[in-house]
Amino acid sequence: MLEDPQMHAPAPRRKPTVAALVRIAVLALLAAFAVVGLGAGTALAEEGDVAWTVRTASNSYGADRSSFSYSVNPGGRVEDTMVVANRGTAPLNLAVYAADGFTTGTGQLDLITKDKKSIGIGVWVHANPGTIAIKPGESADVPFTVTVPDNATPGDYVGGIVTSLTQPNDAEGINVERRLGIRVKLRVSGEIKPNLAIEDLHVDYAGSLNPFAKGTATVTYTIHNTGNAILSAQQTVSVSGPFGWLRTEASGIAASPELLPGESWNVTATVHGVSPALRLAATATLTPRLTDASGSTTSRKQVQATTHSWALPWMLVLLVVVLIAVIVVTPVLVRRSRARRKLREDARVQEAVEQALRNKQETQPS
Template identity: 70%
Template structure:
């Protein structure tokens, strides 16, 4: 039994001009799918799945290895599960990672430059009667000058329906992911950029505060990568180290993509000079789904931490010491002057007695 495909929905508002918003309705990862796309009134239902051929019979998505200049021919099976005839648009689009870490596909008004431009269906639309299925063949033509590495996109079926009540067009997209690895030298690489650490002190001059580490994970290589994260904050010479807990994996980033990370680190000692360290272990997934951890990437930044309550207490103590020293000197000077006056008075008294 074929795994169901991934569903995307696009809503286009009919105002003074047309605008398009793409919303991902399900996680677009291999082996995870969504149910059939449904119209608002429930009268339109269709499903898509991969065709059974030499590439496999139970695939949940398309995955290929091909050299520059190579071609691939495959197909998508579309089934009309509703009660009315369907006329669906068929097209391909490049993929990208959303701010929520999910895969989405460009809408038709956005220009695709990779898979969306290399995949060509035999027809731009498909008509299917109720209860029937149709196979849509497509061909992938990889340019001879294509850069080696990973590319992700999808082949889609789309149905646009007007919603008179809301004055909008609802574009329902149901598609299947395509992951393509173009032959050549694979250079997986992640970089940690825009690294910073911030520290918030407590009212307690001897208490611990909270640090916040922020950085950007940038896929600088040509392979799709996720990564295991690690982060910590320590004082000078690695003392008083505090580790961040339960850090999730970063989403799989396509070549060139970035992902912003903010890591809270609790109960950090205000050790005057803090060192924040972030580490990434890149995870490379091959066509069979096997995951290989790569060499760890690590970066460290520093920050001065001056707990103002402790600093204020220290200044008060210094002021008390300085005042005590000055008072001590003043008292010693006064005692000395009194002693000298007493001696002088005694001498003068003695001289007067001798004169008499």
Template identity: 65%
Template sequence: MHAPIPRRTTTVAALLRTALLALLATLVVTGPLTVPAAAAGGDVTWTVRTAPNGYGSDRSSFAYGVNPGGRIDDAMVVANRGKQPLTLAVYAADGYTTDAGRLDLLTRDKKSVGVGAWVHADRTNVQVAPGRTVRVPFRVTVPDNATPGDYVGGLLTSLKQADDAAGINVDRRLGIRVKLRVSGALRPRLAVEDLAVDYHGTATPFATGGATVTYTVHNTGNAVLSARQNVTLNGPFGWLKARTGAVAAPPELLPGERWKVTVPVHEVTPAFRLTASVTLTPLLTDASGSVSPLAPVRATAGGWAVPWTLLIAVLVLAAAGTTWLLLARRARARRAERENARVRQAVQEALRTQETQTH
């Protein structure tokens, strides 16, 4: 997969402007290249593509199945679309998935241990005349002790230029994705980790609220995987099921990588206890490009959904009712005491009258 990958290193600039340029420099495009990569002034353009050979005549990327200790010879074609001669650095680097879900490649100063360490071009620099193309052969050499599974990286061309106006050095990179599948036991596995539910109530006592389900998809196997995802949220005993909507598929994750997923859920009934269930169906792509679904992976976790406003209202009503009952009881007691006092007084007066009459 063609991937123009610009890089910029700050030298002298205002902090704000440098920060903005550095942010723009992190942009990575990982689809097949549709336009040439252009330098800052637009006067330097070049493209890269796979060389037609026994591996294919119209490949968008390099992909191989290889045994430990195996070797593969292939080539990349570099074309100069500009009007000036070009001298480009050539090197390989390991790949990784960015927070935006795109494939990026390590910079040259970072150590590679897979594709970047095993792919070697026959030169470290290539010179291309205006309007001409140059074929750059390379060899993939897999160590004898290479662990089975998938490895992803890229073969890159790089042009460094000074931008005096901006006060920076611009490193423009244009490359092609390289995927290796080292033969042996393939163990495609995904895991759901750190599953949690967070309920957000409302001020209206009898209204539904919202919830957020979060979890991490972890590629614990040795194959590149994506997945279909399904999330459900239920109340006690499976009642009061909430709508989660469609959950976007994670990007293809390289072995060992993690991807954080956040799913907002609306119209959640505060049923005191919620249960979130996540089902992942791993998707494995074979050498021909066919995608096969694997056995689903499931996980569940609970969270509290206490209707605090309603609960407070109920407690206030209960306290008011209890207070009313206590006051009513006290009033009845006072009335009974007054009645008893009147009875005692009447009895005493009757006794005094009887005693007077006797004497």
């Protein structure tokens, strides 16, 4: 069961003051904390208004289902029922509709808002009726149909069937909408082509001021579901020097969330203890995991990509350059020093000789 915080978005009726904006922000935070996820649960309206629950009906598709799941041929049709119960003390008037799903930045399934265009589940699922009125303590069956077009592309589609309550907040001048729904997963029969791609693989190396210490490599890439099936992936990332030497693996890389066909997921992996081996090779490996209609998960053929980057030990290079300079320059300086001493000695001897000659000339009789 899904309560969507994105449907709590305010629709302004008047120009808000600064104080009103602050109160709106507080309401948004409270709405965000009210999320109950994809499992069973109860959505409580704020300030003691109404409360309701949604669940799957028990029928030929099963009992106590946590969500709706079907396999349908193109052009096929499915009929099912959602049960809505009013747990509050006031009459309940709800809108019922369907919407396409997407994976959020936190890896959770969410539904697009009503003002956005659906192209799959949100178009193929139709509730009858589209609105329901339920008295306190009572429940209502909401039949719906799933009609798959004849030209539907084979593969997986995910969305949800939603109950929606919109209430005005006169104090804030906004409308607040609560959504509570159940996930709908549909596999259109045909050739299933599970496939993940690794895109934009990049590695950066950061060394240490210690010329003999190891550094850290940061590997980034994007997982792109280029197939037509929902896939998650186990991930490994490694960094090595030339010829695969000095290989180091990243630790603690979590599996990717389930990605719907066409979706992407950005990954950043930090690899510690990497030797500055001049030329680094960073390799990302994915093991795609496919879940079938029965809930069983199987591993698919691994996907791998490699990129390269320089990893020069700059402090060590600087140390070597200084050492080479000392080795090269020292003999030159020594030779120059010796030459200068020899010149000074020759000049001293020459001066002594000249002085001796002058003294000799002065002592001879004229």
